[in-house]
Amino acid sequence: MSETTPTATPERAAGLPAQSPPVDPAETAKAEAPAGLSWWRGDGGEGAKRNLGLLATLVVLVVIGILTRPDLYGNASWVWGNTLTILKLASVVGVVTVGMTFVIIGGGIDLSVGAIVALAGVWCTTLATQSYGAGGMIFSALTVGLAVGVVNGLLISYGRLVPFIATLAMMVAARGLAAQISGKQTQVSNNQFINGIASTNVLGIPLLVYILAAVVIAGWVLLNRTTFGRRTVAVGGNPEAARLAGINVRRHTLLLYALSGLCCGIAAVMLTAQATSAQAAMANLYELDAIAAAIIGGTLLSGGRGTIVGSLLGVIIFSTITNLFAINGLSTEAQNMVKGGIIVAAVLVQQVQFGSLTQFLHRNRTTTT
Amino acid sequence: MTTQGRDLSRRRLLFGGAALSAGVVLAGCTSNEQEPTSAQTKAAATGGNSEPGKKVTIGFSAPAADHGWIAAITNNAKAQAGAYSDVELKSVEAGADAAAQRAALSTLISQKPDVIVLLPHDGKELNAFGLEAMKAGIPVVNLDRAFPDARAYRLQIKGDxxxxxxxxxxxxxxxxxxxxxxxxxxxxxxxxxxxxxxxxxxxxxxxxxxxxxxxxxxxxxxxxxxxxxxxxxxxxxxxxxxxxxxxxxxxxxxxxxxxxxxxxxxxxxxxxxxxxxxxxxxxxxxxxxxxxxxxxYSPSMASSAISLARLIGQKKGMSDLVELQVPKEIVLASETITKENASDYLKLGF
The missing domain is CATH 3.40.50.2300 (Response regulator)
Structure with a gap:
């Protein structure tokens, strides 16, 4: 109610945490860096270097693929098809991750995303919903996702529940409701339009990839070019300072969880289309995939910093690893271990970039001498 | 401030109304009016074992897993019990894990059923329960997930x-x-x-x-x-x-x-x-x-388990066999369904 100076707010809100340097080094870096360095510089902080690091990781993964399966990579049409497959596999988790990135930047966490995808998927594939056609199915998936997100937001912002607990409770409850509605059965989608979302190509590129691109671009614009994005960074970086600057922190938090829920609704339609069915156990552990992707993409778990491009690269890296293990016929156990290792490595790299590791080494050196 | 307040309340009304109407539309979408899965039951033939006999109370427990197969197991057991006039089925939900199932089963034992039919979350973890029930004089029919201890069950029926x-x-x-x-x-x-x-x-x-x-x-x-x-x-x-x-x-x-x-x-x-x-x-x-x-790997085994539990409760054997009692172990053969025989098996699909 008191955000009466919308023109001045963005810059001030973004700059605010800089007044308390230990809280948010990213914001300090942004405030000091010259403007207009590169197109992604605006993406929530000093992401350029880190995103280049992620791209390098991706290149390394592809090189490993070329070395281990030269027979497949020698075929140009296979390589193109495989790239599209990797993007298609990344699309559902990618959409969920965009919402998750906003929530985490805003200082929260959403453990219920997988359950929301399952609930929205199950809800939109009941026989009654299917009788309304594709429009009804998409509408119900998006509305269910949004509604569950709003409930999460209300519990956290106005009910003062810790995000971890509120969304953990929602994770259990939403899967329970999904199982109740579906009667524990796999619900097959007979709608050709919905199923076609996963099999249609436009100009040789799968429709799912376009949807992912649209959501990512929308997320990037929202985070970097709107007041909403600036406020998200401010709220996550230092909620008290944000509140003093006149941001309605509670309402903003509510909107963040609603946004995450909406992304889950979109993802539910995409996943239902891919599997031509939905069930209560679908989208298993997507919350962990989304959080992991956001973290290796450079989003700070404590909030206040993160980039959409980084999160997207994180999802694509995981998708590429899955693909790499599949084409080499390696076990999924080893794959999970590698994914865990990459998460740890990503966090270590973050520490180096923030100088805490160099500080640590420096401290050690001074104590030994 | 007042204008803003009114603005907000009007906005709230708009959003509230939109949310409400969306809710109404959605609520209509949860119904799942499918034709009920025709359960895989064996209609009681006349004569022999199918003649109504001593009343048997069967306690039943299976996990609440999110899978069509488990759902079919529970449906089949209930339908087969319903096909007998002399069987009363007392079903308890097994909850999410072995500990929850153990708790549910202890309430079942207190109702003193004649036989217990049980699909355990994990055969090893519920082995002790099988022993306890058998010691208390209640025969246990283990469905699909074997107990390691042979004294923990009266009958084991499972897929291969x-x-x-x-x-x-x-x-x-x-x-x-x-x-x-x-x-x-x-x-x-x-x-x-x-x-x-x-x-x-x-x-x-x-x-x-x-x-x-x-x-x-x-x-x-x-x-x-x-x-x-x-x-x-x-x-x-x-x-x-x-x-x-x-x-x-x-x-x-x-x-x-x-x-x-x-x-x-x-x-x-x-x-x-x-x-x-x-x-x-x-x-x-x-x-x-x-x-x-x-x-x-047919969930029809649940129907057979109920039929055999009834025979155990009535102390009868399987009429086609020479033995006077039901055997201790039955392993269903895995059958191959192709285009040629799919019509025969369709009634067993879940």
Whole structure:
């Protein structure tokens, strides 16, 4: 109610945490860096270097693929098809991750995303919903996702529940409701339009990839070019300072969880289309995939910093690893271990970039001498 | 301030109204008016064991897992009990894990049933319960997941996981031989890889293929769900540009596998399913997908378990056998369903 100076707010809100340097080094870096360095510089902080690091990781993964399966990579049409497959596999988790990135930047966490995808998927594939056609199915998936997100937001912002607990409770409850509605059965989608979302190509590129691109671009614009994005960074970086600057922190938090829920609704339609069915156990552990992707993409778990491009690269890296293990016929156990290792490595790299590791080494050196 | 306040309340009314109407529309969408799964029951024939006898109270417990197969187990047990006038079924939900099931079962024991039919979350973890109930004089019928201790059950009835792998491999090997394919490329999409049942199925598959001199080229596990099946299959297709045959362990995840087949536009192979869902049988009968066969692991075992529990309660034997009592162990054979016999099996699909 008191955000009466919308023109001045963005810059001030973004700059605010800089007044308390230990809280948010990213914001300090942004405030000091010259403007207009590169197109992604605006993406929530000093992401350029880190995103280049992620791209390098991706290149390394592809090189490993070329070395281990030269027979497949020698075929140009296979390589193109495989790239599209990797993007298609990344699309559902990618959409969920965009919402998750906003929530985490805003200082929260959403453990219920997988359950929301399952609930929205199950809800939109009941026989009654299917009788309304594709429009009804998409509408119900998006509305269910949004509604569950709003409930999460209300519990956290106005009910003062810790995000971890509120969304953990929602994770259990939403899967329970999904199982109740579906009667524990796999619900097959007979709608050709919905199923076609996963099999249609436009100009040789799968429709799912376009949807992912649209959501990512929308997320990037929202985070970097709107007041909403600036406020998200401010709220996550230092909620008290944000509140003093006149941001309605509670309402903003509510909107963040609603946004995450909406992304889950979109993802539910995409996943239902891919599997031509939905069930209560679908989208298993997507919350962990989304959080992991956001973290290796450079989003700070404590909030206040993160980039959409980084999160997207994180999802694509995981998708590429899955693909790499599949084409080499390696076990999924080893794959999970590698994914865990990459998460740890990503966090270590973050520490180096923030100088805490160099500080640590420096401290050690001074104590030994 | 006042104008702003009114503005807000008007906005709230707008959003509130929109949310409310969306809620009303959505509530109409939850109903799932499917025709009830025609349960796999055996109609009581006249004469012999089917004559109503002593009243038997059967306690029943199965996990509340999110899978069509488990749902069919519970439905079958209830339907078969309903088919007998002398059987009363006391069913308890087993909750989410072995501990919850143990708690549910202790309430069941206090109701003093004549026989307990039990699909445990985990046979090893509920072994102690079996011993306790047997000691208390209540015969226990173990459904599908074996107790390690032979004193913990009166009757064990289960499917044959190793045999599923054998049946699938035999069908694939014979088909490839008939087609004269040399050095065939065979893919496998198992269910949750850490489960013992998955490992047994895969072992049966690999052992039998080896006896034909064949092997699995790539193996991508899914999680018994359609979306994971789609992703596993997509990975498999990328790894193997040419495939001759695929065994997918589970027909529920097979919905996703078939979706992936369509999305990748692959027609170079044939596929064998597992478990025997109604949809799989219909697809096999229609013969318009790559799915050409499925090997059964039928939830009809729950119906048989109730029938046998009734006989145990009445102290009768199986009328076709010489013995005066029900045997101690029954392992169902895994049968291969193809286009030729799909019509016969359709009533057993879940």
């Amino acid at each position: 996981n190793y045999g599923m792998g054998v049946a699938a491999a035999t069908y694939i090997a014979e088909q490839l031989k008939a087609k004269g394919v040399s050095n065939p490329i065979i893919g496998e999409i198992p269910g949750i890889d850490s489960l013992e049942l998955t490992q047994e199925r895969s072992k049966g598959f690999a052992d039998t293929l080896a006896s034909y001199g064949l092997k699995v080229a790539n193996r991508r596990p899914a999680e018994f769900t359609a979306d994971s099946g789609q992703q596993a299959a997509t990975g498999l297709f990328q790894a193997l540009p040419k495939i001759d045959a695929i065994w997918n362990h589970d027909d529920d995840q097979g919905i996703g596998v078939l979706a992936a087949v369509n999305q990748a536009n692959r027609k170079d192979f044939f596929m064998v399913g597992g478990a025997g869902s109604k949809k799989a049988m219909e697809d096999i009968k229609a013969d318009n997908t790559v799915l050409k066969a499925t090997v059964t």
